[in-house]
Amino acid sequence: MPDRSGLAVAVLAAVLLYALPDAGDALLALAAAAVLHAGLRVPRRAQALALSAGLLWGALCALALLLLSDRTGVRYVWIYSGSALPAHLKLANLWGGDEGTLLLLAAFCVTLAARGAAARTARLDAAALLPAAYVLIVLWLRPFAATPAAWLAQSASQGMNAHLMKVWMLLHAPLILAAYAWTLSLAAPALQALAGAAPRWPATALPHARRAWALLTAGIGFGMVWAFEDAMYGQVWHWDPVQTAVFAVWCLLGAHLHGVGGWRAGRAMWRWVPATALAAAAMTALAMGVTRNDLLASSHRYVGADTWPAHLAIAALLLLAGVAMAWRGRRVAAHAAHRSSVATWALRATQVGFALIGLWAAGHIAWACVAQWQGTPRPDDLRPFFETLRSWARGSELPLLRTAFAQWDVDGYALARHLLWPMMLIGLVGGWFFLRRLSARVAAASLLIVLLACATVLLQGGLLEERYAGGGVLSQQIVALLPRVDAALLAGGYLALACAAWSVHAAWHARRSAGYALPLGLLHVGAVIALWGGLVATALNGYSQHLVGLGADWQAAPGGYAFRVTGLAVDRTPDGGRGPADTAFRAVAEVELDTPAHGVLRGQTLYRDGRSALAGYAGPVRQICEILDYRYARYADRPGYVLHPFIDRSWSRDLQLWVSTSAAVAALEGGPQTAQAVVVLRVLPFASLLWLGLTLATVGALWLALRAPAGSREMTA
Template sequence: MGALSRGAPMGAAVVLVALWPAFGPLLLAVAVGLALHAALRPTGRVPALALAAKLAWACVVALAWHFGADRFELRYVWLYSSAELPLHLKVANLWGGDEGTTLMLAACCLGLAARRAGVGADPARFSLSAAIAAWLGLTALWLAPFATTPAEWLAQSPSQGMNAHLMKPWMLFHAPLVLAAYAWTLALAAPALDALRGVSARWSALAQEHARRAWLVLTAGIGFGMLWAFEDAMYGQVWHWDPVQTAVFCLWCLLGAHLHGVAGWGVGRPHWRAMPWAGVLAAAAVPLAMAVTRNPVLASSHRYVGADSWMAHLALGAALLLIATGCAVAGRGAGRATRNDVDRRARFMGLRAPSGLWLAQLCFLGAAAVAAVQLLSAFGAGVLQLPRPEAYKPFLAMLSNLTTGSELAALRAAFEQWDVDGYVLAAHLLLPLAGFGLVGGWYFFRRISVVAGRLSLLLAVVAIGGNAAWGGVVTRSYAGEGILSQQIVAVLPWLDASLIGGAYLALGGIAWAAHVLRRQGRKAVASVVPLAAIHAGVALALWGGLLATALNSYTQHEIAFDGGPSAWATDRHGYALRLAEIRVGAANDGAVGAQSVVQALTTIEVRGPDGERLDGQTLYRDARAPSERFDGPLRQVCELLDYRYARHVGTPGYLLQPLIDQGWARSVQFWVSPAAVVGALDGSGGGPAIVVVKVFPFMSLLWIGLLLLLFGSAWLALSGARGVRRGRRGATS
């Protein structure tokens, strides 16, 4: 009966907003008011936050019901959904726009704030966790997710439909996982600020659980995003330093620095400020990343079109940084007052400063700083409207000869828009990556013995030097046959060093785990296996991602198709392929432009270099108007090879999806653009179908590494949650 009565307010609120959506803003406003009350007054904080969380989640659930029920009289549903979509995609549109994602993040933050207050971890006069949740709830209220659809929009179309790029199963996981990671990271702000002030005697177990969960779900969200990107022409590969990816990478590194500083943390210990500063910076990186996603200055494939809430997120991030600075100044005396006592206790217990973990923190912080500087530099250049160097405009000279009029003006404007320079980032990030591998490997071998640490580090450095003197494995293997520009050549030696550092890290973690297990047996499994899996997973993912990106290669084909199976085309990678069938027709699939879209399913047959056979279908979906000037296959080739041009010509109603062969040694994409064939059928022009074959070696190492990383991270996160529950039971008994 108790659980039923506790759930009654939320159930009643869900029904109320589901039947009368006009009550949605009212309930959300009440939730914001309760959160503000909880932020300012400790009296009644627990019930106020609990009720606020229930009301916010009721709004989320009710909004999901409106999507599932095709309630297009709501503007948010009209903008992103369609009656033709399957139910899971309708509900997934809940986080397809700014209104829904902000509402969900506010609900998550309110739930975490209520939990923190409920276990007695938020007794201060002012609750920062409640204030953050209130600000996000206020932003969601301003965005008006329950607003009514204008009558002229409904008269124009029953709904706008879903962005075709989002109509994939990864949509169900990528966005909500990232949002959950954002919420857990924001929950670190309050305890980290207390730590900077010197108030906390030790780091909260609940905060450590939040940090581990944030790391876990953010890594999983990034992994699903990589799978998504690998199947989309606007990306075409797992990572390309899109501004939003760069911002999330900063957050991931800051969480890594934070977690590497938790062990043995205490006020006054050496480098004690680094860990809480990393937590505060990670929390501030969340609204800043959301601001990057919504700000139109930089070119991005993650843009929330028409979103204007970036100022609210920017203000939250700036406020967290200002408060952190004030807390750090206020806590200067705390470190001096406790340092001597902490040092005496550390000597008595045989503890020493974790120098290896401190160096790992520095590597993580350095990587985050490099990415942040590049992001800020690009943003500053965009705000100042500085001209982009010609080196950043691949294909522009050729495309300029093929376009005219307004299309040419739009093309030039698109290539003038700034984004993050991935080559500069790689040049500066590979050194921290190599350093992280060397520090981590030495740290694990050093825990086996001093001799093992010194000898293994010497061998790793000799391996890096010897590989560089020989010319480098990757450097010598690079043939310049891929989609990267020749700017990558300058960073290949550092890439070799990073790969050796990653291998040293993995070997160190495995050797240390084997050593501990041999000495302590099964009782040590829970303490060593997750850490070994995490670090081996990071190394494998690093190897797979770097090798696949640097050593990729492609070939392009023009294949004549007259209705029957085409002639076989031979690829220099050893593949023979032909187009067996192209089925063209209208697509009433619920995506944007469904009224005028054309869809082509191309059946492609492939014979592999080892005699294996592969067949499957590629998808082409296009709701765009014909180009002003037909230019044969060149435009399609540029679109398949350069994500910047694909982003320029792409629209929410356009989609190109490849056939992918995921193998152990390499992953192969077969991209088919039958636009010319479709044009020939409708009389607007014709030509051959374009097929591009992209080969990414060792991509399987990336996926295996991510799975190992997630396995170890989940183990630690779940064990931490059990510890928090045991501590809570002990406190109440």
């Protein structure tokens, strides 16, 4: 089907479903039938995929219009949206629920499968069958189903989860989903390559992998910015099960990209390239399953979603198909004439390092699932705030607290402890690899020097260990690893300097190489800068906690800071978030912060709750624990409750001023509390490096992903 016809199908489908949402099931059934036909039969394969893509994009447009026009007679709109929401948040609800998320993913996947479909002549087309599975899941979810009359009688709509009412909802989720689609598209060429049917890696598959990695990096970055602003996290990374799963996908994509340049079937370790691509696709399906399963404690979850068995089944089928294709291609002849250079083996070592990191992260998720399923007790050192909370808990609440803190999540301490070694290896090998392209002698000498420096740091400590003063929130398990972290940062710095030197040299002396060398340099340098920023800010963070009265005089804090809360405004106007209109409120606190370098800063903090203020107040100790420990924040979380800090960013540090005004708002409602606020000041030095590094890495990756395809001799992506 020509592109214009596909566009016409999308427009007609959107108009039909907006006028008659009840036709949604039939239209999605037609889309599923078309993509299944494409997966099972060769005739009209391209036309069937184009038809299915048009129908799915039309369904998405219709769902977006239904959200924007507050058609709460459609169940999806009633569950996830609210009439008081601004238009951009109504639109963001398109991926606010499982139904809309998978509809968007299916549309992405079918569109990618439609490209080049006419050239695929095999009877069974994996490129179409995988999207067909997601279309069938969407059909089962029925995103256009009518809202039950009892729900409409109960309220006009349920409203949006307050945690999602941020502009980052427009960026983080769709970027992750687009990256997932590009990653899943690698499964078909990976299976073909494992079977020995593809002597060379398909020219279209490399841009797919690059785009997946770039979009995934950008999506993770926006998620970090979002997490930094929400009490549910308060930091950029916590090894949440979903975060860990996405990290595993990112690493497996990195492993694939470091081996795909010049790939040929039959060369040494040739199966690693398709195997890591297939593993990334399977891990993507697993990540979606983890997001929809409540076995592990997680802050990323589609509440009430029950599609996780389907995602796990897709992952299992991909892995089984990979084993079958590898067995089929086991007799692929080796290229005896091809001799691998030392540089090639360095790339392979990097590839193996990334693959091991990704698989190790996936293994920790699996271990946590097994431990939770078997009822293995969670160690006390993974529950740092439980003893404090237990002494303050009401008797009836203690069993709930025990249950919440006993639920397993990923043991980030153990994961970090083991991942630092392959990180060091990647930095050392990568730095040597790039310098060797300039001078073999310089590369050998520099590697020896850096190895000695890493050994010294491991034995005697380095920058982080010297600067660590214990003024922040950091587990002693991580404090014990600071020498290892220092060594990893040193190895990463070696990689960044070497790659920067090579990219500038290559771009200057061979102008034709600039379009490849410069973005490659940006990517590697940005990744190392982000690593430096994230680890330095986390290790050297500082905090102080205070209980202050509203309008009180300046309160001193460590580091030369001082602050005061100058006012509090409570607004009960419906905002489209969760919670009854007669009890939900937004409390905006006016704050002033006196800083040593920037003078007096003025800003606001937000405390929003769908409950009454009296029901939401749990005492100052609870509020401090909630701000400092994301596990308790998960326990205390409600879909209508958020706490956002005042944030000030600079090159030298990022600063958060958390102000929980629960007691003050409860006092306004006639409760016994006094008009006080809990204030927590957190300072994260050089967090700007994280944001700068993520930006540089994403720009470099997108530059590579969008450039014209080059020859097969590219060393890495």
